[in-house]
Amino acid sequence: MEEETLDNDRHQIRNICILAHVDHGKTTLADQLIATAGSGMVHPKVAGKVRFMDFLDEEQRRAITMKSSSISLHYNHHTVNLIDSPGHIDFCGEVSTAARLSDGALLLVDAVEGVHIQTHAVLRQCWIERLSPCLVLNKMDRLITELKLTPFEAYTRLLRIVHEVNGIVSAYNSQKYLSDVDSLLAGGTAAGGEVMEDYDDVEDVFQPQKGNVVFACALDGWGFGIHEFAEIYASKLGASVSALQKALWGPRYFNAKTKMIVGKKGIGGGGKAKPMFVQFVLEPLWQVYQGALGGDKGLVEKVIKSFNLQIPARELQNRDSKVVLQAVMSRWLPLSDAILSMVVKCMPDPVAAQGSRISRLIPQHEVGSENGVDRRVLEEAELVRKSVEGCDWRGEVPCVAFVAKMFALPVKMLPPPEVGEFVGSFGEEGEGESDECFLAFARIFSGVLSVGQRVFVISALYDPLKGESMQKHIQEAELKSMYLMMGQGLKVVKSAKAGDVVAIRGLGQYILKSATLSSTRNCWPFSSMAFQVAPILRVAIEPSDPADMGALLKGLRLLNRADPFVEVTVSARGEHVLAAAGEVHLERCIKDLKDRFAKVSLEVSPPLVSYKETIEGEVSNMLENLKVLSKNLDYVEKTTPNGRCVVRVQVMKLLPSLTKVLDESAELLGDILGIKSGQTVKSLETQRTNILENENPAEVIKKRIMEAIESDILCRIENDEDQAEKCRLKWLKLLRRIWALGPSYTGTNVLFTPDIKAESTDSYVLIRGSSQLSERLGFVADSGNSNSVSETSSNESQVLYMDAERLESNVITGFQLATSAGPLCDEPMWGLAFVIEARISSSTGHHDESETHQQSDQYGIFAGQVIATVKDACRTAVLKNKPRLVEAMYFCELNTPTEYLGPMYGVLSRRRARILKEEMQEGSPFFTVHAYVPVSESFGFTDELRSKTSGAASALLVLSHWEALLEDPFFVPKTEEEIEEFGDGSSVLPNTARKLIDTVRRRKGLPVEEKVVQHGTKQRTLARKV
Secondary structure, eight states: OTTOGGGGOGGGEEEEEEEESTTSSHHHHHHHHHHHHSTTSSOTTTTTTSOTTOOSHHHHHHTSOOSOEEEEEEETTEEEEEEEOOOSGGGHHHHHHHHHHOSEEEEEEETTTBSOHHHHHHHHHHHHHTOEEEEEEEOTHHHHHTSOOOHHHHHHHHHHHHHHHHHHHHHHHTTOOOSSHHHHHHTOTHHHHHHHHHTTTSOOSOOGGGTOEEEEETTTTEEEOHHHHHHHHHHHHTOOHHHHHHHTSSSOEEETTTTEEEOGGGOOSGGGOOOHIIIIIIHHHHHHHHHHHHTOHHHHHHHHHHTTOOOOHHHHTOSOHHHHHHHHHHHHSBHHHHHHHHHHHHSOOHHHHHHHHHHHHSOOOOOOOOTTSOHHHHHHHHHHHHHHHTTOOOTTSOOEEEEEEEEEEEGGGSOOOOTTOOOOOGGGGTTSSOSEEEEEEEEEEESEEETTOEEEEEOTTOOGGGGGGGGGGEEEEEOOEEEEEETTEEEEESEEETTOEEEEESOTTTOSSOEEEESSSOOOOOOOOOOSSOOOEEEEEEESSGGGHHHHHHHHHHHHHHOTTOEEEEOTTSOEEEEESSHHHHHHHHHHIIIIISOSOEEEOSOBOOEEEEEOOOGGGHHHHHHHHHTTOSOEEEEOTTSSEEEEEEEEEOOHHHHHHHHHTHHHHHHHHTOOOSOOSSOHHHHGGGSOTTSOHHHHHHHHHHHHHHHHHHHHOSSOHHHHHHHHHHHHHHHTTEEEEESTTTSSEEEEOOOTTSOOOSSEEEEOOOOHHHHHTTOOOOTTOSOOOOTTSOHHHHHHHHHHHHTHHHHHHHHHHHHHSOTTTSOOBOSEEEEEEEEEEOOTTOTTOTTGGGSEETTEEHHHHHHHHHHHHHHHHHHHTOEEEEEEEEEEEEEEEGGGHHHHHHHHHHTTOEEEEEEEOTTSSEEEEEEEEEGGGOTTHHHHHHHHTTTOOEEEEEEEEEEEOOSOTTOOOOSHHHHHHHOSSTTOOOOHHHHHHHHHHHHHTOOOOOOSOSOGGGOOOTTOOO
8 A cells, every 4th residue: 555665565464364263252362463563543451351343332232243344453564454253153254254355364262162163163164265274272361260270281271172173174174074063063072083083194284383373361461372482491491492392382391400302201200290381381371370369479570580571560569460460471471472473474475375275266267169269358367367366466467356245334434535535425325315335345366456446346157258148247336435444443545456455435336245346357256255154044024114114125225235144035925034144143133224224113023934844754664665666656646627637646755865965065956957046055166165176066966966875875774785785776776867856946855757667558648757857967867768759659649749748847847836835834845756657648629739738728728737736746745645844953052060051951951952962171160062952942042041041151053954853743642552641632732843834824824723712611701790
């Protein structure tokens, strides 16, 4: 930037973000860094208490960070652009934003609580975005003051945490990590230990002796790496700094007699010897704390003298022992120096980082040698990619930037315009007069960006090689102003170069969530960001006064643009539905709507919970199920109203592992089939992170399907090899007959073509369908599986065959409608396999008419009759085969002191939770409990937990998986035992599944079977006097 010469050198810039689990000290650490390197914006006395980066009222009130914000620091001739991010799972979209704009990450872990669920999530985000991480073990003081550990016990604990974090990173780097954070923890925290053993021979990422681990107490403002103590002791012990740096971590001991550093075998005196880290690092720390807090000033003065510390006498004589402790520790081991020197030394500059991240930022596009490709456009696009890869900041190279999010700021908070600067109306954002101005949170990756410059705004779907057809994905905009972000403050700048992080005004009407900015049309868009969870919590919103509907719509548009993770839709019933990541996120969105964007009173519905529908399936007798599906047994038959088409439907439950693969690969399947799903649960790029760059997506999905089937077969049929082989062959035959997937053509339900052995006669012709989907996925389709017309057939048969071919799409449509709205409560079906045999006969009076399926009779158009009949037959087949409700489950991690275990289990049992495991945290009075909690029971869960445990217990919820309710919603006692337990049927209360179904049906306006009058004898008028 023009006034700071040090920015001219891109090698002296560091772009970093702070990532951690909630309440592990990110904002407190940022305060300490700002106090030292932030040009006096925070006084050192209040650092850690003011929480400078949390400038929203809601953030200060809740004491958690809710958005990612940036600040520019200066340290030792380097510029450090620091982005603070939230740790709460509800705001993980902001973590994705921070990770995309950074080159390195400071990973904070609480030394007492250790690795938690969100630690896994942010480490995975680092791995996806290819950031260079450094580890900060925070809250070291709690080991001394709360847990009262000895130095050796503390060392053992720190060693275990470093090993656990290294194990997680090693698993990611080895491509053998589990697919999501929930399953990683649900397999047991021992998963971390197993990973550590499996990859013990791989060099650890975090090694204190390498300098990328810092031990800190952010609240008191002290921290250190191994290097600081190596320099202190180098002269005293007569050893080199590099030798001491290697010896001060791990099983290295100092022999006082020989003045030598030895391993465990070289020490005498048995087990009394202490590792050098304990003897030379932790014991002096413990002495200072015990001396200061215990009132023993002799110990404190001994340390001050030993390390030549200069501390004012006024601070040492303070009556508050905490002040004395803070004065000694912050001068002895200043936190900012330890952190920022590690950042400068261990994290890459933009030039080095963009070279290693380019395959993630702009993936290589394979372009064939077709005649239609403009080589000039391709060469320029590659030139742009090269300039991004090299972080070229010269003025003549194309300028490329990425906008990670749009954020709203009150107009009054913008800096006043400089003299001569054009002041446009802030309503240019496309929203008319508004008190909010939208700024783009962006990073420049190449070239120079200047105020007043015209740039192209490119969406993620843009392809420069397709020319005119891509016009809707590219717009031209002018940059009105540019700011350097300083927490809540903004500093006006005229231009910014590659490597800088800035806020840009003037793009509000062009960008909804994120986009690529380029000075040339011929630029590949940046890959989409990866989000860890989906917006699952949905509520319907309407204004209290119907006259305010216009203000609400405007407010929803503003909110949708201002929050990168919120989704605003209109339901089939016309309701405006707001989808958020969780309760805290939803509360903030509602508050923003009421106070900032809509400024009207709102009515918010109870949460709208999504369910799925499936059937009961005994996977144990898998072979029998496959035989039923392959034979014409146990089917539902329905006929169209005009009698021309007979539909037979068979249904079977898919293997759970196969259902999971289809669910996780929905976006990839959409890409293969040319269908762009509107759902952005996981972006295509996120799924491509487990795909090697030269692999074909169809091959990947085929491999996943085969592996899922193989693992399920081996799991269910362990000993019988013959039966396992038969199952394998049956599944291979079925996979060659995939006709379609549903709902939305990429769902978890499969439609198989009818068995080829099914016969067609002159009077009835089978609609056989086609196995094109099997062919696209790489399964060999059965030959002759199409409605071919024999030359020797009669004219009437040829007409029937042509009709059958035309009606194939109608059968698929009926299947899609059935799977998108099941029979229980119109929710999508889940994990079912259908075989639909539809036979058509000739219509009386129209034997020679080839277009009979388009002609209407008294029952309506024939194609529509087929669709409706197929849909009804599929739904009836599901009802006949013991339907079950499937509900979404949260993975819940709870931490509570021992004395509050009882109330915590009481809350969990009321919420239908299933306990997975419970263990006591080593060396602390806390229990960690893992459980599954249904999403429908999770609303108000954290508030109830806090009230029942007096605020001592904490919980974090992450969407985990879908799980079928085992209860039969239509249960009626039949056997003697059931009648004895539940009564004769008239007095049986509705079970959980039936209650959930009735709740959804009422919300959707569907009929519900219930007694209007429960007890007729007790009905009385209100006026009756007794």
